Amino acid sequence: MTVTVGDPNDVFCALSDARRRHVLYYLLEHDDASLxxxxxVISGWLTVGRGITTTPHRRNRIRTDLHHVHLPMLADFGFLEYDWESHHVELRDLSDEIQKLLVESLSVERARTTETPSPLRSQGG
Structure with missing residues (x-):
């Protein structure tokens, strides 16, 4: 069954958190993964270019958040299947609309992390 855009609020709620978006970006490339x-991967992506060190504590906190919050939410919205016992995650068959939205979102995030900050932004403006 293909996951389609139902209520746009559900789609945008699911994509409103960087960890959930990054899970979906990764699964678009790999189809499945372990917790x-x-x-x-997520702990590395969320710290790269931000001057933050990925520590075991930070990685474990992200793992816990993925397990208890983000993966169940994405499963509830129908984006993926998550096996609580084996900790296996598998992307569901997403509609073309959702795939395009994810690809565009990834493109915007990549551009944002590679662009040079403007003087106004660095001054808080």
Whole structure:
């Protein structure tokens, strides 16, 4: 069954958190992953370019948040399947609309992390 855009509020709620978006970006490339694999990847992605060190504590906190909050929410919205016992995550068959939205969102996030900050932004303006 293909996941389609139902209520746009549900889609945007699911995509409103960077951890959930990054889970979906990763799964678009790999189809499935373990919880530990996602915790490693997400903790790295969320710290790169921000001057933050990925520590075991930070990685474990992200793993816990993924397990208890983000993966169940994405499963409830129908984006993925999450097995609580094996900690296996598998992307569901997403509609073209949702895939396009994710690809565009990833493009915007990549551009934002590679652009040079403007003087106004660095001064808080």
């Amino acid at each position: 530990d694999e996602l915790a490693d």
